[in-house]
Every structure is written in C-alpha cells, then in structure tokens.
Amino acid sequence: MAASPERKTPLVIAVLAAIGALFVVLPLAALLIRAPWSNLASELSSGGAWTALRFSIVVSLSAAAISLILGAPIAWVLARSAVPARAVLRAVVILPLVLPPVVGGVGLLAALGRSGIVGRWLHTVGVQLTFTIWGAIVATTFVSIPLVILAVEAGLRSLDPRFEQAASAMGASRTYVLRRVTLPLLRPQLAAGLVLAWARALGEFGATITFAGNLAGRTQTLPLAVYQTRQTDPGAAILISLLLVALSLVVLITMRDRIFAR
Amino acid sequence: MVGKRWIVVMLAITSTLVACGSSDEPSDHATELTVFAGSSLTAALTRIGSDFEAANPGTTVTFNFGSSGDLASTIETEGTADVFASASGAYMNEVSDKVGVSGRADFVQNKLVIITPPDNPADIASLEDLAKPGVQVVLAAEGVPVGDYARQSLESAGLTDDILANVVSNEEDDASVVAKITAGEADAAIVYVSDVTSAVAPDVTSVAIPDDVNVIATYPIAVVSTSTHAELAQAFVTYVTGSEGEATLRDFGFLPPPAS
Numbered sequence: 034m035a036a037s038p039e040r041k042t043p044l045v046i047a048v049l050a051a052i053g054a055l056f057v058v059l060p061l062a063a064l065l066i067r068a069p070w071s072n073l074a075s076e077l078s079s080g081g082a083w084t085a086l087r088f089s090i091v092v093s094l095s096a097a098a099i100s101l102i103l104g105a106p107i108a109w110v111l112a113r114s115a116v117p118a119r120a121v122l123r124a125v126v127i128l129p130l131v132l133p134p135v136v137g138g139v140g141l142l143a144a145l146g147r148s149g150i151v152g153r154w155l156h157t158v159g160v161q162l163t164f165t166i167w168g169a170i171v172a173t174t175f176v177s178i179p180l181v182i183l184a185v186e187a188g189l190r191s192l193d194p195r196f197e198q199a200a201s202a203m204g205a206s207r208t209y210v211l212r213r214v215t216l217p218l219l220r221p222q223l224a225a226g227l228v229l230a231w232a233r234a235l236g237e238f239g240a241t242i243t244f245a246g247n248l249a250g251r252t253q254t255l256p257l258a259v260y261q262t263r264q265t266d267p268g269a270a271i272l273i274s275l276l277l278v279a280l281s282l283v284v285l286i287t288m289r290d291r292i293f294a295r
Numbered sequence: 296m297v298g299k300r301w302i303v304v305m306l307a308i309t310s311t312l313v314a315c316g317s318s319d320e321p322s323d324h325a326t327e328l329t330v331f332a333g334s335s336l337t338a339a340l341t342r343i344g345s346d347f348e349a350a351n352p353g354t355t356v357t358f359n360f361g362s363s364g365d366l367a368s369t370i371e372t373e374g375t376a377d378v379f380a381s382a383s384g385a386y387m388n389e390v391s392d393k394v395g396v397s398g399r400a401d402f403v404q405n406k407l408v409i410i411t412p413p414d415n416p417a418d419i420a421s422l423e424d425l426a427k428p429g430v431q432v433v434l435a436a437e438g439v440p441v442g443d444y445a446r447q448s449l450e451s452a453g454l455t456d457d458i459l460a461n462v463v464s465n466e467e468d469d470a471s472v473v474a475k476i477t478a479g480e481a482d483a484a485i486v487y488v489s490d491v492t493s494a495v496a497p498d499v500t501s502v503a504i505p506d507d508v509n510v511i512a513t514y515p516i517a518v519v520s521t522s523t524h525a526e527l528a529q530a531f532v533t534y535v536t537g538s539e540g541e542a543t544l545r546d547f548g549f550l551p552p553p554a555s
Contacts, residue, residue, distance in 0.1 A: 148412075148479035163480050164431065164463035246464025246475070247436065260467065264364045264438030 069268035085258035093234035096173035100230040104181030112189035130179035138243025168245035181226035188222025228288040333363040333382030334468040339547035377522040382440035387515040395520030403549040409502040417482035426457035433481040436465035444510040445485040452508040489548040
C-alpha cells in the first residue's frame with residue numbers, strides 16, 4: 034500500500050471524529066474513574082477473578098484456533114470453489130457475526146444440548162457439552178468463526194494467482210502449492226483472522242451463558258464473572274471489567290500490525 | 296455509486312418504520328408507567344398490567360423484569376422506575392435507603408420447589424436426592440433472591456456441601472433456571488412455586504420441599520420516590536395489592552401475603 038499523503042483534515046471530519054472517539058472512550062474512562070481502587074489488592078487476590086481470567090484465556094485461544102482451522106477452509110471454498118448459491122452460503126456462515134449471541138446459544142442448545150437434535154446422540158455415548166469447558170469453547174467458536182472467514186476470503190481474493198499457477202506449471206502437487214505458496218502468501222490474513230477471532234472470543238457472553246451455563250472454574254469466563262459479580266458487588270464488577278479491558282487492549286495493540294496488514 | 300443508493304433505501308425503510316411505530320401509539324396523552332419487577336413476577340404482573348391498562352385508558356404499563364438485585368442497582372443509579380416489586384425485602388430496603396420509596400406493602404409470598412424435566416431422568420423424589428452423585432443441579436446465582444433462598448434451604452437441610460458439589464450452573468435469574476430444565480439440559484433445579492406457571496407446568500415435574508426446610512419469601516412492592524407519575528404509580532400499587540391483583544397473583548401460584 035502506498036504511503037498515505039499527509040493532508041490537512043477537513044473541520045467536519047475532525048469534529049465528528051472527536052465526538053465519535055469521545056463516545057467510545059467515555060464509558061471506558063468512567064470505569065477507570067469509578068473503580069474502587071482501594072479494593073484492588075483484596076479483589077484480585079480473592080482468586081475468583083484469576084480463575085475466570087485463566088479460564089477466559091484458555092477458552093478464547095481454543096476458540097480462535099478452532100475458528101482458524103475450520104474457518105479458513107470455508108473461506109477457501111467461498112473464494113475458489115464453484116459452489117452453488119455462494120452468496121447465500123456466505124451470508125449463512127457470516128450470520129453469527131450479526132446475530133444476537135443469545136440466539137446462537139439457543140440454537141446450540143437445540144442442536145447440541147443434552148436433548149438437542151444431535152446432542153441427544155452424543156449424550157447416549159457419554160458426551161455432554163453443556164455446563165463444561167467444551168460447551169464454552171463451542172459457543173465462543175460459533176461467534177468467532179465469521180471473523181476468520183471474512184479475513185481469509187478477502188486475502189484469497191486479492192492473492193495474485195500467477196504464483197500458484199507458476200508453481201503448478203513447474204510440476205508442484207496441489208497440496209505442495211497450498212503448503213508452500215498459498216498459505217505463506219496468506220499469512221497476514223490468517224493472522225488477522227486469528228487475532229480478531231481471539232478478541233471476539235474473549236468478549237463473548239450471550240452464547241456462552243445460554244449454552245454452557247455459568248459456574249466458576251467450569252464455564253465462567255471473565256464477561257460472565259462481571260455479570261454475576263454485579264449482582265452482589267458492583268465495585269468488584271468494575272475491577273473485573275477493567276481486567277478484561279486491559280487484556281483486550283493488549284491483544285489489539287500488540288497485534289495491530291497483524292490486523293491491519295494488507 | 297451503489298453505496299449511495301443503499302443509503303437512500305436504508306433511510307427510507309428506517310423512516311417508514313419510525314412512522315409506523317408512532318402511529319401505533321394508543322393516544323397522544325398516554326402516560327407510561329415503568330415497573331421494575333423480579334423476574335419471578337413476569338407472568339403474573341404482565342397479566343395484571345394489561346388489566347390495569349384496560350381499567351385506566353390512556354395508561355401504558357411497561358415492565359422491566361430481571362434479577363431484583365440488578366434492578367435495585369439500576370434504580371439507584373438511573374432512577375428510571377415508577378414502581379419496584381422486589382423478590383426480597385433486602386433489595387427494597389436498599390432502594391428505600393438510597394432513593395426512597397412510598398406506599399410500601401408486602402403483597403405476596405412465595406416458596407421453593409424442586410423441578411425436574413418431565414421424565415425426571417435422575418429420579419428425584421426429595422431434596423436429599425439432589426445430593427446423589429452425578430445429578431446435575433442448576434441454581435440461580437448467589438445475589439439473585441431465589442438463588443440465595445435455595446442456598447438457605449440447603450443450609451437448613453444440612454445438605455449444602457453435597458448439593459453445591461452437584462451444581463453445574465449458576466443462572467442469572469429464575470427464568471433462566473426454568474429454561475435449563477424445560478430444555479432438559481439439567482436434572483433438577485430449585486425455583487419458586489410461582490415459576491411453575493401453567494405454561495411451564497407441562498414441561499416440568501415438581502417435587503415438593505417440606506415446609507420445615509423451605510424458605511418463605513415475602514415480596515414487597517412500592518412507589519419509587521423519583522417517580523414522575525407518583526399518583527398513577529400509587530394507583531398501580533393499590534391495584535396489585537387489591538382484590539383483583541391478589542386474585543391474579545393467586546392464579547399464578549403465589550401465596551397470600553403475611554397477615555399484618
């Protein structure tokens with residue numbers, strides 16, 4: 034991408050940008066201001082928040098990895114294969130991005146719950162997803178997978194096909210081309226998809242509480258901990274919220290080059 | 296440019312929807328009463344609300360159902376409620392201390408019951424059975440009144456440790472607890488008798504908890520002092536505590552208020 038020329042920003046853009054930025058920053062600033070900092074030490078040493086933090090990290094990383102492994106092939110099919118009704122197929126697999134997550138949770142219960150259409154068979158062989166860490170991972174993957182699909186499909190479409198054609202012409206097998214040419218060229222988009230999916234997974238609430246339930250140490254991620262703590266101790270809920278804000282910010286800042294790389 | 300045309304279409308749709316919405320309003324002088332109520336009251340108060348609307352033309356009753364503790368903190372910070380009906384006296388005290396209430400009255404009582412999916416997969420016949428190994432129990436979270444009452448009941452039955460070890464999820468309110476059972480996801484849950492409404496009854500099996508280890512919850516209702524429609528709000532409270540409201544509440548499984 035060419036270096037963007039430095040220009041004078043039109044006033045209207047500057048004003049709207051300032052209002053927009055304020056709108057986003059204000060609630061976060063309010064959390065910082067309202068946080069009962071004097072309780073910080075006792076709150077964080079109490080263990081509940083750390084359990085939820087550890088749990089959130091495991092669940093979100095697993096969900097991001099599964100999203101990548103399953104989402105990238107979907108992106109490939111959407112970008113490269115002659116599938117019928119491609120637009121409809123794309124809309125369907127992207128749907129979790131815009132659906133209320135609770136709808137995803139209800140759908141997952143109907144499908145994979147203990148008495149769901151598939152879940153009842155799983156249950157007879159002793160597999161139960163609800164109320165387990167696996168359920169939390171399934172629910173989070175459901176909402177994260179579209180981000181991988183979008184990033185990778187865009188990458189595949191902007192890929193110059195001549196590299197792959199050249200490799201094939203020189204006798205490389207299809208898997209060899211995929212492994213040594215296509216995937217290396219796609220690395221920025223794969224990484225962007227992974228990071229965005231991870232960030233989304235970290236914040237997932239609705240699908241998780243609906244499908245996996247809420248139990249500390251078993252299915253309770255940080256967002257669920259915030260929600261439950263708010264019932265009894267709003268101040269502590271703010272502190273846990275800030276933990277989540279800090280974690281998400283670290284993810285987005287450290288990975289900014291990956292996300293915005295072209 | 297395609298983009299421009301889409302924006303026009305979106306604007307047209309939005310404005311049409313907005314226009315439709317406003318023409319549906321009952322009348323220009325409609326007064327909107329906002330009632331915050333514990334989620335166990337959902338079915339009963341919704342019915343009472345429409346009865347009240349019918350008896351008071353031009354009035355719209357809007358409900359916000361949720362966990363009473365959550366509602367109390369929202370009232371304290373936002374002050375948007377006209378009436379608060381709490382599943383626990385403690386949260387009403389909180390609102391009373393921090394915001395102020397008037398016309399407070401205890402209007403119903405409720406007690407706990409065990410519910411299981413209709414086929415009762417774990418063969419639950421008593422509170423003790425919830426402690427059997429492998430039984431999947433769902434409760435409302437601590438801080439949610441029905442969750443706290445359920446824990447009190449376990450405590451008085453001396454079963455706290457054994458049953459809490461079987462808890463697979465702490466739900467955000469009693470409606471979510473019931474949903475886990477009607478969906479067949481868990482083996483048993485403890486909720487209010489009033490949660491087993493006629494709509495829910497076919498999808499659950501109820502198992503009674505003896506009175507000596509049960510918890511009788513008393514629900515207060517009051518006008519929130521920041522209400523901008525205090526008079527109408529008081530009229531609603533009087534309606535709920537009056538004979539018509541009481542009859543409806545009884546239909547939905549609530550017990551009569553304590554004799555005062």
